[in-house]
Amino acid sequence: MPTAYILLCCDLGSEIEVLKSIKQIAEVDEVDRVFGVYDVIVKLSSDNMDKLKEVITMKIRKIDKVRSVLTIIKSET
Structure with missing residues (x-):
């Protein structure tokens, strides 16, 4: 399952x-x-990588008062 850590x-x-x-x-x-x-x-995690990227881009990055975002996507291997 694709997983990411967002700072x-x-x-x-x-x-x-x-x-x-x-x-x-x-x-x-x-x-x-x-x-x-x-x-x-x-x-955060999602069923697939495209959904994960969408959540990061369309939901987290658009939260008011968030100045910067560092995304770390966990390796599946």
């Missing part, structure tokens, strides 16, 4: 709001607030 930088003070928005996405397995370079880390 997000959010507008200052909006981390909880972004976290709540991400929890509403069905493909999200885990979401946590973190401290350091990134503000939120997301683990």
Whole structure:
């Protein structure tokens, strides 16, 4: 099953709001607030790679107050 880890930088003070928005996405397995370079880390999976990419592009990247996104797609081998 295709899996990705998404590292997000959010507008200052909006981390909880972004976290709540991400929890509403069905493909999200885990979401946590973190401290350091990134503000939120997301683990998501889908039935196929195209759907996974669509969720990242059309749902996560379009959340208001998300400044930057780093996507790490897990290798299947």
